[in-house]
Amino acid sequence: MEKEHKKGIREISPIDVYKLLPRTNCGECGEANCMAFATKVVNGETSIVNCPPLYTQKYSKELDKLEELLAPLVQSVSFGTGGNAITIGGKHVLFRHEFTYQNPTPIAIDLSDDMAPDVISARIKRVIDFSYTYIGRPLKLDSLALRSVTKDPTRFRELVQIVCNSCQIPLILCSTEPDIIAAGLSVCAERKPLIFAITKDNWETMGELVLRYSCPVVVSAPGDLSLLRSLVKTLKEWGIDQMVLDPGTYHSDQIGKTIFQNTAIRKAACKDFDPFFGYPILGTPISVWNGQELSEELNRWQEAYLASMLITRYADLLIMHSLEGWVLLPQLIWRFGIYTDPRKPVSVDPGVRTFGNPDKNSPVLITSNYALTFFTVESDIKTAKIDCFLIVIDTGGLSVEAAVAGRYLSAVKIADSIRDMNVGDFVIHRYLIIPGLAARLSGETEEETGWRVLVGPRDSSGIGQMIRERWPPTEE
Amino acid sequence: DSFQLQDDCFPAKIREITLGATRSEGGTRDNTVTVGGSSSLPFHNPHSLPPHPPVISLDVFDTAVSMPKALKNHLTDVMYDPASWAKQNVEQYGADMITVHLLSTDPLIQDKSPKDAAKTVEEVLQAVKVPLIIGGCGDPKKDAKTFTEIAEMAEGERLLLNSVTTDMADAKTLEPVCTAADKYGHCLLGFTGLDLNSAKELNRRIYQYFPADRLLMDLTTVALGYGLEYSFSIHERARMAALMGDAELQHPTLSACTNAWSAREAWMDLGPLFGKNDLRGPLWETIGGLTLLLAGVDLFLMMHPLAVSTLKDVAGKLIK
Ligand code: B12
Ligand code: SF4
Known part of the structure; x- marks a missing residue:
């Protein structure tokens, strides 16, 4: 090598x-x-x-x-155009703790040319509308994979046309028949779709198409890494460089094969600097739907856990079939997590936030700037419908308890923040409500700030009740 | 020019630990389980697989705890009876082990005595013949008393005491627990919060009173959406360091992947778009478990039958 x-x-x-x-x-x-x-x-x-x-x-x-x-050891490859373009790959390392993983795994949902028009438009709408707000960010689906099932170029072109007319989402064109891909490209080439796939049997004709339209392409050699590598080598020498690897996604009894193959490819790229395996990997959890006589629910279950394992083990792009929220939500959350910077928690800006219509008598609450903490507290305050000021302290993005333990949240820090943020100008009382998990800071905080401290509940879901029962505070 | 998989070679391996003891070994279990023994990165190479499949332990509580509906559904008949709960876990859901959580000993809950707790454990030992894990209440002083009592009562059973902590070291109860566990032939679980330095430090303190070859580690499992990635990376780092020769990390690892249920997304009704909680919840537990399986975890504390069967099934296919 x-x-x-x-x-x-x-x-x-x-x-x-x-x-x-x-x-x-x-x-x-x-x-x-x-x-x-x-x-x-x-x-x-x-x-x-x-x-x-x-x-x-x-x-x-x-x-x-x-x-x-x-240059990353795993090349980055883009498809789609303009603001909607998707970049995949671009990885520098095998292990997440070595360096932040780049380019979160996009999820493409399939449409096939044998689906009824109303099914197609319903699926497109679902893909566009799918959104879940997680720590303040919308989690969304990314792409559509258009499959030729009828093997009829005209039907395929019609499908591509319908999709192009209704949305700007980046596309993957799926067929191993050059004719069919050509039919699709005839209506969407300028959108720079990803072609899936080039194989050992079609590489000459498909390769010409790819070169002519300069589209990125998936190189497919299921279950045969040697073949996959030599195909990549040939295509690279031919001048094709925007490639994605498909070693085949196996499931059920063969699930191990998928994990071992992906790992072997990514290791070859990142540890042995193998240039022919230094490309993004495609995972197709959709393959659980192939010829298995299982109930729909069981297929979805399998697709769901397989997708998450693929996100963990080096897939840079996924094609899925299920559109159920319970299947997709954990994938979107897991990909968000595994692609965060391992050295730096996701945080929000420190500062004073107001809820409802607070006045000079409204409570002042303290919290950390860890995104998960902030958005949990925010949603609990909104649910409780109280008017208040929330002081978000820079704890280096640590949760309340971790910040207290690591001294990122201390009496001095609270005092400095209160002063720098001019909290004294917002209210006429001098009471601070601190999280129950920061209770041990209360004495010192009173000394440092000169404000009285009320220890709130340990979980922010109790804030509403606390305010109802203990605000305004009665003079002791 | 064919592609050859490079075999990894590491200078060290994870300790291999057997939990539970049969009659001939001084206990009363029908079978034992063995964890650890890995000499390469988890599922990196089909030629060097973990020597043992992951072990799954199902929870039993000695007192009513609040649980999401998806979990409670399976438990209506056994909720207040740890012995029959344990039996159901083994017979219906294929538990390799049972974890008895002695929450009633919590000074802030019922403050039950170590003797009462020992009695509960005795009942479970009689009801099922798989090895047991004993879970305390988290209070470093009370747990020390409870564990000491149980260690003596169950001499020779090779229980896994869950867990010993830095808090115990601070409360000066680490030594008595370790000594009792050693004397009566049990295993220990050292628990730390996502920090390898703390884990190493705790282990060093434990080695003073307890043999390293009976110590497991819990590096903390955070739920998906609440920091599962921290747990994932900590386990990958720990395993890599251990295989490269860090003896203080060469312990089999345990994941409480039941923590999945603390995520609001696992149990909350999120409206029709996000579908049924009865699948979303178990999937949350399953994905947490599978993710940490890929990071090398050896022993899983679990609850939902569907998560249990999926983890078992997938692990079996990976290891075959
Ligand atoms: C993930 C995690 C980490 C991550 C950090 C994630 C992050 N960004 O904070 C990492 C790995 C970096 C980490 C580091 C540390 N951690 Co840590 N960590 C955790 C863990 C598992 C989860 C924390 C979490 O995300 N909680 C969820 C958030 C939302 O909770 P929260 O911020 O507290 O907010 C809640 C409440 O406080 C309350 N609330 C919040 N704001 C407000 C405001 C008001 C007014 C009110 C009323 C309520 C309220 O409601 C919120 C929702 O419930 C916990 C254990 C656990 N399961 O809780 C340990 C834990 C917090 N960590 C702990 C420790 C010791 C540490 C370290 C000091 C370890 C070390 N030696 O390095 C470091 C500290 C940082 C440092 N390097 O110095 C300990 C703290 C022990 C203690 N009580 O003193 C814990 C409890 C684990 C343990 N049992 O040992 N940690
Ligand atoms: S200061 Fe910034 S922008 Fe200017 S030359 Fe240096 S790196 Fe470039």
């Missing part, structure tokens, strides 16, 4: 990047200087595209070098 020696993202130092930047400290990137920018780049917190001077003629050599230096 050819071993190319490339620095892994974790071996690149800010200096390596800094040396190739313009080094004018112009500040256009929003950072104080080029060194600060370089540090953020190696941490994955910003990208070189945010340094405009780098993209001028003068620095083209440096740009090339930087691009090569920072």
Whole structure:
């Protein structure tokens, strides 16, 4: 196996990047200087595209070098166009704790050309409308996979046409027949769909189509990694570079095969620097629906847990069939979680939030800026319908209990925040309500702030009851 | 130019620990279970699989606890009777082990005596013949008393005491618990909150009084949507470090994946779009379990029958 020696993202130092930047400290990137920018780049917190001077003629050599230096071991591949375009892959590492995983796994839902028109439009609508608000963010579906089932190019073109007329969602065109793909492309080529798939049997004709329309393509060789790799090699030499790997998604008795194959591919890319396996992987949980005589409910169950295992084990794109909320919700939440920065909890901005119409006598509550904490407390306050001020303290994104234990939430921190946020101007009373899990800070907080402390319930769901029973506080 | 899977080679392996003891081994169990023994990363290579399938222990509580409907449905007949609850778990749902949670000992709940708790454990030992895990109430002083009492009562059974903590070290109750567990031949579970340094530190303290080859670790399982990714990464890191030679982390791991039910999304009615709670809840538990299975966890504390059968089924297919 050819071993190319490339620095892994974790071996690149800010200096390596800094040396190739313009080094004018112009500040256009929003950072104080080029060194600060370089540090953020190696941490994955910003990208070189945010340094405009780098993209001028003068620095083209440096740009090339930087691009090569920072290139992920798993190439990124895009499909769709404009604001709707989807990028997949772009991974630097095997393990999440090594470096934040990039480009959360998009989920494509299938439509086939044998579905009735009302079913098609209902499914499209469901995909567009599907949304769940999780810690303040909408979780949504991403793509549509259009399948030729009738093997009739005309039917397929009609399906593609209906879909193009009704939405802008990025598309995957699924067939191994070049004729059928050509029929689809005749109406949607400018949308840059992903073609699924090139195989050992169709690679010459399909390859020409792909080159002609310069679309990204899935290379499929189910169950045969050697074949998959040699196909990729051939296609790469031919000039095709936007590729996605399909080693086949197996389920039921063969589920192990899927896990082992995906792992072997990603390891080859990230540990052995194998350039022919350095492409995103496609997972198709939809395959549980193939020829199994199971009830719909059982198929959905299998598809659901298989999808989550694929998100965990290196799938960069999924095609699914179920549209049930209970199947999809855990996938969307799990992908959100596994793609967060392992070094930094998801947090919200610290500051004063108001609920309802608070006045100078309204309660003042304290919480942390961990997103999960904030949105839980927010929803509990809204449900309780109380007018109040909520002081969100910068705890480095830690939950109340972890922040207290780790000293990110302390009496001094509370006192500083109260002062910096001018909380004293909002109310005439001097009472703070702290979370029950921060009870041990109450004495010190009274000393540091000069405010009286009321210890609230341990769970924010009890805030409503507490306010009803204990507010306004009676003088002791 | 065919693709060859590279075999990983690690200098170290996870300790192998047997829980429960048969008559000939000094206990009264019909069978024992063995966890640990892995010498490579979990499910990275079909040629180096974990030597044992994951073990699943089902919960039994000694007092009424509030539970989502999806869980309670299966339990109406046995809720107030730990012995028959345990029996149902083994006979109907295929539990490899039973965890008896002695919540009634909590000073803030019923403050039942260690003797009462020991009696409950005795009843369960008689009702089922699989190995047991004994869960305390979380109070470092009370648990120490309860565990000590039970350790002696069940001498030779190789129970797993769940758990010993840094709080016990602070309350100076770690030594008596470890000593009793060692003397009467049981195993211990060290519990820490998602922090490998704390886990290593706790283990070092435990080694002073207790043999490392009978110690398991609970690194904390957070529910999907509440930080499952923290648990996932901590387990991946721990396993990697252990295989690379960190002896303080070479312990089999346990996941309380029943924590899944603490996520609002697991049990709350989210409207018709998000479908039935009776599948969403078990799926939440299943996905937590499968995710941590892929991170190398050896022993799972579970509750929902569908989650149990799915985890067993998938693990069986992965390991065959
Ligand atoms: C995930 C987690 C972590 C994650 C961090 C996630 C995060 N962003 O906070 C990580 C791994 C980073 C972590 C780190 C630590 N953790 Co930690 N962690 C947890 C865990 C498992 C869940 C925390 C969580 O997300 N809770 C959910 C949120 C929503 O809860 P919350 O913020 O408390 O909010 C609730 C209430 O406080 C209340 N509330 C909130 N605001 C308000 C406001 C008002 C007015 C009211 C009335 C109520 C209220 O309602 C909310 C909803 O219920 C808990 C154990 C557990 N299961 O609880 C341990 C836990 C909190 N961690 C703990 C510890 C010790 C730590 C560390 C110090 C470990 C270490 N030695 O490094 C560090 C601290 C950080 C540091 N490096 O210094 C301990 C704390 C022990 C203690 N009581 O002192 C816990 C309890 C685990 C344990 N039993 O050992 N942790
Ligand atoms: S925009 Fe580029 S040149 Fe300007 S400070 Fe930032 S990194 Fe340096």
